[in-house]
Structures are given as C-alpha cells and as structure tokens.
Amino acid sequence: MVFIIWPATTIKAQQADTITTKDLREVSVTASRTGKEINPGQKMSGKELSRLGSHSVADAIRFFSGVQIKDYGGIGGLKTVDIRSMGSNHTGVFYDGIELGNAQNGQVDLGKFSLDNMEEIALYNGQKSNIFQPAKDFGSAGSIYMTSLKPKFAAGEKTHVRATVKTGSFSLFNPSILWQQKISDKVSASFSSEWLNTTGRYKFRYTQHDSTGKVAYDTSDYRRNSDVNAVRIEGGLNGVIKGGEWNTKVYYYNSERGLPGFIVNSVFGHMDRLWDRNLFIQSSFRKEITPRYSILLNGKYAYDYTHYKTLDTTQFRADNQYRQYEAYFSMAHQYAFTTWWTASLSGDFQWNKLDADLKEFSYPTRYTTLVAGASAVNFKRFSAQASLLGTFVNETVKLNTAAPYQQKFTPAVFVSWQPLPTPDFRLRAFYKRIFRMPTFNDLYYTEIGNHLLKPEFATQYDAGFTWNKTFTGKLLSAAGLEIDGYYNEITDKIVAVPGSNQFIWTMMNLGKVKIKGLDVKANAGWQIRQQLQLLLKATYTFQRAQDFTNPTDDFYGDQIVYIPRHSGSLIVSADYKGWEANYSFIYTGERYNGKNNSEVNYVPAWYTSDISFGKQFTYKRTRVHVTAQVNNLANQFYEVVRSYPMPGRNYRFILAVNI
Numbered sequence: 108m109v110f111i112i113w114p115a116t117t118i119k120a121q122q123a124d125t126i127t128t129k130d131l132r133e134v135s136v137t138a139s140r141t142g143k144e145i146n147p148g149q150k151m152s153g154k155e156l157s158r159l160g161s162h163s164v165a166d167a168i169r170f171f172s173g174v175q176i177k178d179y180g181g182i183g184g185l186k187t188v189d190i191r192s193m194g195s196n197h198t199g200v201f202y203d204g205i206e207l208g209n210a211q212n213g214q215v216d217l218g219k220f221s222l223d224n225m226e227e228i229a230l231y232n233g234q235k236s237n238i239f240q241p242a243k244d245f246g247s248a249g250s251i252y253m254t255s256l257k258p259k260f261a262a263g264e265k266t267h268v269r270a271t272v273k274t275g276s277f278s279l280f281n282p283s284i285l286w287q288q289k290i291s292d293k294v295s296a297s298f299s300s301e302w303l304n305t306t307g308r309y310k311f312r313y314t315q316h317d318s319t320g321k322v323a324y325d326t327s328d329y330r331r332n333s334d335v336n337a338v339r340i341e342g343g344l345n346g347v348i349k350g351g352e353w354n355t356k357v358y359y360y361n362s363e364r365g366l367p368g369f370i371v372n373s374v375f376g377h378m379d380r381l382w383d384r385n386l387f388i389q390s391s392f393r394k395e396i397t398p399r400y401s402i403l404l405n406g407k408y409a410y411d412y413t414h415y416k417t418l419d420t421t422q423f424r425a426d427n428q429y430r431q432y433e434a435y436f437s438m439a440h441q442y443a444f445t446t447w448w449t450a451s452l453s454g455d456f457q458w459n460k461l462d463a464d465l466k467e468f469s470y471p472t473r474y475t476t477l478v479a480g481a482s483a484v485n486f487k488r489f490s491a492q493a494s495l496l497g498t499f500v501n502e503t504v505k506l507n508t509a510a511p512y513q514q515k516f517t518p519a520v521f522v523s524w525q526p527l528p529t530p531d532f533r534l535r536a537f538y539k540r541i542f543r544m545p546t547f548n549d550l551y552y553t554e555i556g557n558h559l560l561k562p563e564f565a566t567q568y569d570a571g572f573t574w575n576k577t578f579t580g581k582l583l584s585a586a587g588l589e590i591d592g593y594y595n596e597i598t599d600k601i602v603a604v605p606g607s608n609q610f611i612w613t614m615m616n617l618g619k620v621k622i623k624g625l626d627v628k629a630n631a632g633w634q635i636r637q638q639l640q641l642l643l644k645a646t647y648t649f650q651r652a653q654d655f656t657n658p659t660d661d662f663y664g665d666q667i668v669y670i671p672r673h674s675g676s677l678i679v680s681a682d683y684k685g686w687e688a689n690y691s692f693i694y695t696g697e698r699y700n701g702k703n704n705s706e707v708n709y710v711p712a713w714y715t716s717d718i719s720f721g722k723q724f725t726y727k728r729t730r731v732h733v734t735a736q737v738n739n740l741a742n743q744f745y746e747v748v749r750s751y752p753m754p755g756r757n758y759r760f761i762l763a764v765n766i
Contacts, residue, residue: 144236145483145490145523146537147573147589148252149628152227158680158689158719164228164253165217169693170676171230172626172646176217177669178747186218190249191232192622192652192670193565193595196543199247203255203356205389205407206243208433210459210473213546219360219385220253223271223283224299224341227254232593233519233539233567238492241405241437242455242477245496245519248541248565248595255356257345258287258295265289271301275736276757277333278306293348299341303362307333311752312744313370328375330367330752337362350395360385369750378418386410387433403439403453432460450482461547469551469558470505475544488525494518500544510550510558517541536570549601549614557614561599569593571626584634588627595622600656617656620667624650640682647675654702665704669748671696671712685723692716700749713745713753721761732763 149171151159159167165186169176175189187195196213199206207215229252234245244250258267266288273281283301290296307330314325343356361384368377387409395401411431417424439453455477462470481494500513519539526534542562550556571591578584600618626648633641652670654662666672673696680689694714701708721734735758742756 145492145521145535146231146233146236147535148229148231148235150227150229155678155680156222156225156228158687159222159678159691159717163218164220164222164225164251167222167228168217168230168251170644170646170678170691172628172648172675173232173624173650174230174648175670175674175695176747178753179751185216187214188217188251189670190230191593191595191624192620192650192667193248193597194543194563194600196546196563197248197541197565199243199250201244201250201252202358203253203354203389204391205241205405205435208409208435208457208459209411209431209546210433211413211429211431211461211547213543217251219337219339219362219383221283221301221303221339223301224255224285225253226256228252229254232569232591233521233537234494236492236521238449238451238481238483238494239401239403239439239441240451240453241403241439242453242479242496243437243457245479245481245494246477246498246541247543248539248567255299255341255343256285256287256297258289258297260287260289260295273759273761275759277309277754278304279759280304294344294346297341297343297345299339301339303335303337303339305335307335307365307367309333309754309757311755313375313752330754331375332365332367332377332379335362335364337364348394351393351401353390353392355388355390357388358386370752371750380416380418382412382414384410384412399443401441403437403441405435405437405439407433407435409433409435428464430462432458432462434458447486448482448484451480453477453479459547461551465553467506467553469507469509469556471509471547471551472503473544473547474501474503475499490523492519492521496541498542502550504551507551508558510545510560513544513562515542515562531576532572532574534570534572537567538569539567541565541567545601545614552614555603555613560601560614561616563601563616564598566596566598567593568595582633582635583631585630585632587630589629591626593622593624593626595624596620597622619655620652621655622650622652624648624652638684642678642680644678645676647673649673660702662703665702666699668700668702669698669710671698685725687721687723689719689721690716691718695747710746710749713743713747715743715745716740728766730763730765732761732765734761734763735759736761 151167156167163186165176165188168174168188173191177187177189179185188198189195190198200215209215231250234250269285271283273279281303286298288296309330310327311330312327338361340359341356343354345354346352363380363382366377366379366381368379387407389407392404413429416426435457437453437455439451441449441451443449457475459473476499478497479494481492483492484490496517498515502509517540519537521537523533523535542564544562545560548556549560550558569591571589573589575587576585597618597620599616600620601614601616602618603614628646630644635641650670650672652667653664654667655664657663675694677692681687692714696712698710699708700710717736717738718740719734719736721732724731737756737758739754739756744755745753747753
C-alpha cells in the first residue's frame with residue numbers, strides 16, 4: 108500500500124491544450140502538443156504514469172511504439188531498451204537533461220529507476236526538436252529523457268512531504284519518501300529516498316519442444332535466487348535567476364540481487380549474485396545573456412561499482428569487481444538572428460576509465476570530445492533543422508594495445524510542414540546518420556575483446572504525419588493520430604564470432620542489418636456529461652529487421668534475434684466523480700532467439716493485461732486515494748527472452764494520503 112502526503116494545486120487550460128483541473132502531479136492532457144514540434148516525441152507524465160502500476164521506468168516505456176524491452180525476468184532482472192531494432196547501444200538515456208553513461212557495456216538498466224520520483228518520460232527517434240542542447244544530445248539514434256519531480260509551491264506553501272509504502276506479490280516491501288522545501292522565492296531543495304525489498308519468488312511454467320515443434324517437456328516450478336535489496340537516495344537544489352535557471356543533483360543507488368539465470372536442462376536455479384553501487388553528482392546552468400544570446404552549462408562526475416560472483420562451484424566460477432569513473436562537461440550557445448532563424452554551437456568533453464580485477468586486463472581510459480553545430484528556421488507553416496556532429500575519441504591503456512584514434516562527422520536534417528491553414532495536420536520527415544563507439548567490453552574484455560573494432564553506424568530515414576484535434580462541447584473532446592514509416596540501416600555491426608578455439612569467441616565488425624518499419628500512435632478522449640471522462644491510447648509497430656551480412660549464410664535475409672514483426676499496446680482509463688479505472692494491454696508477436704528463423708529458434712507471441720481500480724476521498728484539505736492493481740490478469744506464462752520466465756498473475760495495493 109502507498110501513503111502519500113501532497114498539497115493540492117490547480118492549473119487552467121491553455122489555449123488548445125485541454126488540461127483538467129486537478130492536483131498538479133495528476134495533470135491529464137487529452138490533446139497532444141506534439142503537432143507543434145518538428146520531431147514529436149512520445150511522452151508519459153503525471154497521472155498516466157501512476158495508473159500503469161509499473162515498478163520501474165522500463166515497465167512504462169513498453170507502452171511506446173517502436174520499442175522492445177529485453178526483460179530477463181522479475182523485478183530484479185536486467186531491463187534494457189531497443190528502439191526500432193537498432194540495438195540498446197544506439198539508445199541514449201538522459202536523466203534531468205544529462206546522459207547516463209556506461210562505457211563498459213553501453214547499456215543502462217532502466218529497472219533501476221523508479222517512477223515514484225518521476226515527472227515525465229519522453230522518447231525521441233533521431234533527436235529532440237530543441238537545438239539548444241549539449242552535443243551529446245545529437246549523438247544517439249534514439250533517446251529516452253527521464254525528468255524527476257521539481258518543487259512547485261503555491262502561495263503560502265513552504266514544505267511538501269510525500270511518504271510511500273508499496274506492498275503486494277513477491278513479498279514486496281517498497282517504502283519511499285519525498286521531501287521538498289522552499290528556501291526562498293528563488294531557491295528550493297528536494298530529497299527523495301526509496302528502499303526496495305522483495306524475494307522475487309514466483310511460479311512459472313517451463314516447456315521444451317523437439318525439432319518438430321511438439322512438446323517434449325512440460326513442468327512448473329518457482330523462480331529462485333530472484334531477491335532484490337536496493338536503496339536509492341537523491342538530493343537536489345533548484346534555483347531561478349533572471350532569464351534563466353540552475354540545478355544540482357546528487358544520486359546514490361546501492362543494491363544486492365540474485366541472478367536467477369536462464370533455465371536449461373532442468374536446471375531451474377542459479378546462485379549468481381550481483382552488487383551495484385552507483386553515485387553521481389551533476390549540475391546544470393542556463394542563462395539568457397541578451398534577448399538574442401543564451402548559454403547552457405552542464406557538468407557531471409559519476410562512479411559505478413559492480414561486483415559479480417558465482418556461488419555454484421560446480422559451474423563456471425567468477426568473482427570479479429569492476430569500477431567505472433566518468434567526468435563530463437558541456438557548454439552550449441544559442442543565438443537568434445531573427446524571430447524565425449536561430450543557430451547553436453555546443454562542445455562536450457567526457458573522460459571515462461574502467462578498472463577490473465580480470466587477468467591481463469587492459470585498464471582503458473577514453474577521452475571523448477564532441478562538437479555540434481545546428482541551425483533552425485521556424486515559419487508559421489514550415490520548420491526545418493539541420494545539425495552536424497563531430498566526434499573525436501582517443502584511448503589509452505596500461506596493458507596490451509589501445510584502440511586507434513577515431514574522428515567522425517555525422518549529419519541530421521529534420522523538416523515539418525503544415526499543408527493546410529489549420530494547424531491540426533502536419534507532415535514531417537528526417538534523415539540522420541550516427542554511430543556508436545565499441546564499448547570497453549567489445550574492445551578490451553580479456554580473450555574476446557578486439558581493439559581494432561570500427562564504430563557501428565546507423566543511417567535513419569523517417570517520414571510521417573501528425574493529426575491532433577480538440578473539440579468544444581462535443582462528446583469526443585480530443586483525438587490524435589500519428590503514423591511514421593521508416594527505414595534504418597546498420598553497418599559494421601559489432602558481433603561475437605567463434606575464434607580458433609570454439610570456447611573462445613572474439614568481437615568483429617561483420618553485421619549488416621536493414622530495418623523497414625511502421626509506427627502508429629492514436630489517442631482519444633471523451634467527456635461524457637460533466638463528471639465522466641474516458642481516455643484511450645493505442646500503439647502499433649510493424650518491423651521487418653533483416654540480417655544481410657553474408658549472402659552465403661542460410662539465415663541471410665532472416666528476421667534478427669528477438670525482434671517481432673508485430674507489436675502493440677492499448678491503455679483505456681476512466682474517471683467518474685472520485686472513482687477511476689485503468690486497463691492496459693501489451694502484445695509482442697512471434698520472434699526467434701537465433702539468427703536462423705527455424706522452428707528450433709521459434710519464440711511464441713505473448714500478451715498481458717493489467718487492470719486497476721481506485722477511489723479518491725476528500726476531507727477538507729486531505730485527500731485519500733485507494734487503489735488495487737492486478738497485473739497479468741489472465742495469468743499468462745510467457746518469456747520475453749527465452750529461458751527467462753516472467754511472473755504470472757500478481758497484485759499490488761495502494762493507499763495515498765494527500766494533504
């Protein structure tokens with residue numbers, strides 16, 4: 108259950124955007140603003156996030172189109188995101204405007220980030236429409252932006268406190284606290300802390316098929332070694348200055364978890380353990396120097412510690428510790444030549460270092476400099492942006508041989524056109540070429556790393572349209588539709604291939620992938636009389652992601668691993684007086700867990716349904732909110748990744764108190 112203390116604040120609708128008058132943290136936007144952006148993103152915020160009943164950011168992102176989450180099972184399983192089949196390493200993840208890094212393996216575990224302190228989650232293909240941003244924001248094929256709650260005080264308010272306790276299936280105990288303090292009219296502070304403890308134990312069904320596709324083995328058991336004990340602590344200062352703002356954040360995460368591993372040959376439990384310790388401090392400063400010229404400064408220092416240990420001495424033995432260090436600084440400038448023409452120039456520098464207690468480890472250090480120039484024109488019915496990113500990478504090592512110096516220039520162009528006098532309908536398109544550097548593991552991991560690896564390039568083409576409409580005095584109050592067709596091509600894809608010894612593989616640039624896809628997003632809102640509101644949001648994705656590496660391979664032209672051709676989601680919510688209900692549905696089509704699209708590698712489609720019901724009571728300035736959630740309503744036994752079974756039906760209960 109959840110206890111929340113939060114003051115009520117109201118806002119009013121602005122022009123065409125229909126916003127209900129509710130608590131500021133529960134703003135409901137029934138008409139999308141994305142039609143005004145050159146490259147609209149997908150966003151979730153406020154009440155929409157809380158209704159999903161998700162444990163983490165990864166669970167919420169599943170409802171975006173074009174996204175596949177690799178989930179290795181349960182609350183504590185690794186969760187990474189793949190946008191439009193380009194791979195997790197082509198996705199940038201930003202927290203409060205600054206990128207989260209992992210030079211070791213290039214992946215950010217979104218399961219570590221809770222929704223309790225999250226104000227908004229946004230996803231962009233290509234890049235954001237805003238050219239006034241650090242150079243790193245231009246450097247990914249797709250980006251996820253997480254924005255934490257910022258203090259907002261009404262007249263006479265000085266303190267906000269929110270206490271939360273969640274409980275439910277898997278022996279879940281998840282308390283958290285959020286404290287916000289108004290220090291002065293221009294400075295505020297916030298503190299957020301959370302503890303997650305769970306056994307992660309759930310029942311699953313395991314089935315094996317023979318070469319003909321018939322069931323050869325079928326049994327049930329309980330997932331073991333899935334426990335999680337994690338603590339998150341965040342603190343921040345936020346300030347407003349004339350023509351600008353600044354903020355500083357400190358983040359700390361400490362966890363120990365079991366890694367239940369994959370199920371194979373009737374082995375249902377593994378004894379691997381993982382300890383994580385993540386710490387970073389970051390600051391941002393934005394100032395309008397003159398009416399035409401603005402400056403943006405960002406800085407960050409991060410330390411990440413990982414300890415991986417296998418306790419089962421009959422299997423492969425490991426007891427390794429890894430330490431990552433990162434320092435980052437960015438300066439961005441924007442100048443407005445006219446009311447319709449602006450330009451920006453940004454420069455970033457990042458230092459990364461990795462230490463590990465592996466045999467003959469290289470101890471690499473990476474120095475990355477990024478310079479981005481961009482320009483934008485904005486007219487009433489036509490907008491365009493163009494950017495060029497220069498990336499310069501130099502590496503040193505204490506042992507072995509360092510990777511060669513890399514220097515790359517990558518362009519991007521975005522256009523948007525309103526063909527009709529009314530702003531409801533807009534056409535858009537973009538082209539972008541970008542790359543990702545090989546990770547430290549790709550280059551230097553003992554025995555399998557290859558220091559001669561080249562960057563992996565992605566070329567993106569996209570064309571689509573956006574239609575958004577609000578209706579006054581109608582049963583249908585708002586509706587929207589977005590459709591995008593896209594073509595992506597990955598070259599010099601970094602893959603693991605067998606070496607001279609079948610037990611020792613090496614990393615090489617061998618892969619070529621072509622991706623054709625279609626993303627569809629639709630939303631609608633109905634205002635029935637005065638007290639009943641219905642909202643609907645649906646997504647659909649078609650992806651034909653094919654391996655065209657080597658024409659002599661028998662899997663040439665086959666769908667790449669774990670990418671379904673069809674996937675989609677649906678969210679339906681209703682509000683009536685103090686009652687609310689929410690239904691969400693996710694579908695992922697059939698896939699293959701091997702390069703060859705054969706019956707042996709076939710992974711069936713899966714789908715889940717979640718429901719929640721809530722009631723809000725009000726007494727004077729106190730609001731009490733009670734919610735019950737049922738996830739995986741049909742008790743489906745399924746796997747996102749083969750041999751990593753997911754939980755069946757599970758429950759959660761929420762009690763919220765707002766003062």
